Amino acid sequence: MSEENVTPVETATEVMNNSADVVNSGVDWINNNQGLIIEYGLNIAAAIATLVIGMIIAGMISKTFHRILTKRELDPTIVEFVSHMVKYVIVAFVVIAALGRIGVQTTSFIAILGAAGLAVGLALQGSLSNFASGVLIVILRPFKSGEYIEAAGISGSVESVQIFATTLVTPDNKFVVVPNSAILGGNIINYSRKPTRRIDLVIGVSYQADLAKTKAVLESVVKANSLVLKDPGVTVAVAELADSSVNFVVRPWVNGGDYWPVRFELMEAIKNALDEAGIEIPFPQMDVHVDK
Known part of the structure; x- marks a missing residue:
């Protein structure tokens, strides 16, 4: 029959027949593969259940770690780092x-992840070094949040310990x-770990000064x-016979938080006390002798 003689009714009938054939084929495939469908369906359901239950368990364990570390009075930043x-x-x-559970070969998957991790590791050696150092800082705890430290040429109070850097x-x-x-x-150098600090003044x-009188003046000012602090006691002693002066060391002990205020107060008070006692604080000088 030529295309000109095909009526719309015949075309619609042919389409319906083709659709029916497709549906019948699909039904037959389902009937013939019911066991396979059920098996895959159970595996997918098991995988979803594993994900859901695993996420819940991961959250519970993370919270448990957080609670245990908090009870041990660890630094909050370290607690967050470890729990996450x-x-x-x-x-x-x-x-x-x-x-x-859904049939993915995990051995191959892990191998692929390992190879990818090696490539990324080679590209990000510095970042991984910082990450490993961050883990060691968390484990060794040389400092914690709020402490005043000196490290890498920087002095300051620790604000947080992050994965790659410390602020x-x-x-x-x-x-x-x-x-x-x-x-x-x-x-x-952790200046806050110990409760007390010693101030070292020279x-x-x-x-020409009377050493006994000078020592008495310095001790009275301190x-x-x-x-x-009364205990341990202050140390005042002659430390050096320098080029232009006799150098005394003054070493009192104070609470860590009082270090700078006491240091500034003592420097001013010592200068005023020595002036009142008529004891000269020399400056670098040179004597010139002229031979006639």
Whole structure:
């Protein structure tokens, strides 16, 4: 029959017949593969259940770690760091387990992730070094939030310990971000870890000064300051016979938070007391002798 002789009714009938054939084929395939469909359906349901239950368990374990570490009075930043790391590790295992339930070869998947991780690691060596240093800082706890430290050439109060860097606030209110590897790779001086600190002052006086009188004046100034601790006692002694002066060391002990106020007060009070006692504080000088 030529195309010109095909009527719309015949065309519609042919389309309906083709649709019926497709439906029948689909029904036949479903009837012939019911076991396979049920198996895949159960696997998908199991994978979804694994994901849901795993996420819930990961959250519970993370909260448990958070609660335990908080009770141990660890730094809040470290508590958050550890609890989140635990959660992400558990979630990674849950995802791999869920993929295994739906037939994904997890061994190959892990191998691919390992290769990708190696490539990323080579490209991000510095970042991974900072991450590893951050983990060690969390474990070793050389400092915590709020403590005043000196590290990587920067002095300031610790604001937070992050995954790749530690943030400090300097005494003049500068916000400084220091890479964790730079901190862990050098000396760390923690000024806040101990409750007390010693102030070390060097006071130079003239060679003509009475040493006993000078020592008595220095001791009286230090003992008059109410913030200076009685125990351990203050040390006042001759430390050096320098080129232009006799140098005394003055070493009182104070609470950590009083260090700078007491240091400034003592410097001013010592200068005034020595002036009142007629004891000269020399400056660098040179004697010139003229031979006639």
